Amino acid sequence: MAIAIIxxxxxxxxxxxxxxxxxxxxxxxxxIEQDRYRMNRGIAYSSQLAFQPLNxxxxxxxxxxxxxxxxxxxxxxxxxxxxxxxxTPVSKNDFIPRFIFGxxxxxxxxxxxxxxxxxxxxxxIYEEALAVTKQGNSFRVKFKEHKTIVAxxxxxxxxxxxxxxxxxxxxxxxxSSNYVASPWSAKGLANLRPESPLLLIGSSLTMVDxxxxxxxxxHTGKIYVVSRHGLLPQAFDVHTPLYHHLRLxxxxxxxxxxxLFRFIRMEVKKAEAQGYSWRSVLDAMRVHIPAIWQSFSxxxxxxxxxxxxxxxxxxxxxxxxxxxxxxxxxxEQGRLELIAGTIVDMKTEGEMALITIKRRKQTIxxxxxxxxxxxxxGPESDYSKIKLPLVQQLFTDxxxxxxxxxxxxxxxxxxxxxxxxxxxxEGFYMIGPARKAILYESTALREIRQQAKxxxxxxxxxxxxxxxxxxxxxxxxxxx
Ligand SMILES: Cc1cc2nc3c(=O)[nH]c(=O)nc-3n(C[C@H](O)[C@H](O)[C@H](O)COP(=O)(O)OP(=O)(O)OC[C@H]3O[C@@H](n4cnc5c(N)ncnc54)[C@H](O)[C@@H]3O)c2cc1C
Numbered sequence: 001m002a003i004a005i006i007x008x009x010x011x012x013x014x015x016x017x018x019x020x021x022x023x024x025x026x027x028x029x030x031x032i033e034q035d036r037y038r039m040n041r042g043i044a045y046s047s048q049l050a051f052q053p054l055n056x057x058x059x060x061x062x063x064x065x066x067x068x069x070x071x072x073x074x075x076x077x078x079x080x081x082x083x084x085x086x087x088t089p090v091s092k093n094d095f096i097p098r099f100i101f102g103x104x105x106x107x108x109x110x111x112x113x114x115x116x117x118x119x120x121x122x123x124x125i126y127e128e129a130l131a132v133t134k135q136g137n138s139f140r141v142k143f144k145e146h147k148t149i150v151a152x153x154x155x156x157x158x159x160x161x162x163x164x165x166x167x168x169x170x171x172x173x174x175x176s177s178n179y180v181a182s183p184w185s186a187k188g189l190a191n192l193r194p195e196s197p198l199l200l201i202g203s204s205l206t207m208v209d210x211x212x213x214x215x216x217x218x219h220t221g222k223i224y225v226v227s228r229h230g231l232l233p234q235a236f237d238v239h240t241p242l243y244h245h246l247r248l249x250x251x252x253x254x255x256x257x258x259x260l261f262r263f264i265r266m267e268v269k270k271a272e273a274q275g276y277s278w279r280s281v282l283d284a285m286r287v288h289i290p291a292i293w294q295s296f297s298x299x300x301x302x303x304x305x306x307x308x309x310x311x312x313x314x315x316x317x318x319x320x321x322x323x324x325x326x327x328x329x330x331x332e333q334g335r336l337e338l339i340a341g342t343i344v345d346m347k348t349e350g351e352m353a354l355i356t357i358k359r360r361k362q363t364i365x366x367x368x369x370x371x372x373x374x375x376x377x378g379p380e381s382d383y384s385k386i387k388l389p390l391v392q393q394l395f396t397d398x399x400x401x402x403x404x405x406x407x408x409x410x411x412x413x414x415x416x417x418x419x420x421x422x423x424x425x426e427g428f429y430m431i432g433p434a435r436k437a438i439l440y441e442s443t444a445l446r447e448i449r450q451q452a453k454x455x456x457x458x459x460x461x462x463x464x465x466x467x468x469x470x471x472x473x474x475x476x477x478x479x480x
Pocket of ligand 1: 006007008009010012032033034038042043045053056098128129158159206390431433443444
């Protein structure tokens with residue numbers, strides 16, 4: 001039996017690791033990655049930026065939930081390779097550069113490959129998969145150069161797409177050399193004069209990476225950061241104790257956003273009285289997020305996205321305390337200005353970009369001039385806007401369906417993709433950020449490592465017809 005995994009980032013590689021570890025009998029696992037350097041790293045762990053810390057400490061970055069210190073243990077044996085990049089001795093609380101995590105992922109794959117059963121083979125394909133078609137009980141994956149492969153099951157692990165351009169009147173600006181559409185490549189900071197002023201759109205963790213990289217490379221110019229709410233990620237506290245007393249509200253009845261908000265406030269109050277913090281409560285809630293998300297009606301989900309999302313994201317996705325201190329220092333020195341507002345328009349003026357911004361709660365727009373604008377607004381999750389050949393073909397053939405809120409793709413509870421007509425496409429699975437549509441939290445390692453383990457289990461079930469696929473209740477359109 002052959003299994004094809006499209007996407008060689010964290011999600012695809014970890015699925016391959018579990019398959020290599022557990023598969024018996026004759027199996028071929030195809031791991032398909034279009035970008036050679038991203039193989040076993042994906043976008044997050046192939047970063048070549050000068051500043052790219054993981055946003056959680058080493059003790060929380062194991063690939064395997066049942067061996068929580070696996071990454072830290074691996075680091076301690078590899079420390080000599082990374083003298084310039086690690087504290088000696090490395091601590092469980094250190095925030096390690098992301099490329100090192102990529103090395104860890106790659107080495108665990110190579111190990112699993114060596115230890116796999118004799119008939120279980122991993123085949124790496126370095127090319128973009130252009131189409132997946134279903135014929136009877138098998139799939140065909142097509143490429144430009146490589147011959148078509150036939151697989152009994154296919155996993156879509158295509159990950160994060162670059163951010164969408166903002167809807168401004170002057171779309172021609174996006175073709176100018178002042179604009180950087182994808183924030184993850186070090187090219188975005190190349191050939192920049194140290195004193196050049198810069199605008200970063202979005203104030204999330206990617207913005208923090210770019211500010212840290214600019215600082216590390218000796219940039220001295222002004223950095224403007226604009227986001228609608230002007231909120232920065234909260235700082236990580238490595239001493240946050242685990243909170244074991246969380247009692248969730250009844251999720252069988254439809255939950256409202258107000259109910260959730262009241263619940264969190266009360267839990268935080270109770271927790272603080274016992275010496276915990278809001279971080280302990282949020283961390284304890286994380287495992288329940290899919291159930292909470294699925295108990296919201298569509299209108300409550302919309303309410304959550306409109307009113308709560310920015311606060312949820314900045315509290316849930318935190319930055320190392322040292323990054324928070326760096327931003328504060330730059331703000332105090334006047335080198336970094338955080339603006340809560342919206343971009344009205346952008347145009348080129350000579351060598352510069354002229355940006356019109358309307359600050360929050362102000363009526364008059366203001367203009368600033370910068371050398372470069374970098375879009376850090378977060379990955380595009382609306383699949384209907386993705387122009388890649390594979391995604392377009394899957395739409396045309398009706399094999400995928402975006403959720404009503406355009407957070408990703410509709411899947412059944414086990415990750416089986418759901419077709420345009422609302423039926424599960426047996427043998428065709430999704431893993432990673434696109435499962436946000438159903439689970440809400442589906443981007444960080446902690447969620448992906450569990451998905452990969454569970455998915456490998458399903459992929460190795462030969463008798464798939466005996467399995468009942470539960471469609472998730474989360475997307476209204478699925479309640480046929
Ligand atoms: C910058 C950044 C930093 C992060 N830092 C952390 C962190 O510190 N801790 C944490 O827990 N989480 C972090 N995350 C979140 C999380 O780890 C990532 O979302 C995760 O790596 C997603 O992995 P993925 O494999 O699903 O996607 P990706 O990393 O996007 O990988 C998908 C891969 O699929 C390939 N691909 C796509 N389509 C095709 C095709 N048709 N054919 C062939 N190949 C294809 C792409 O080239 C890509 O390499 C970070 C995310 C980002 C973006």
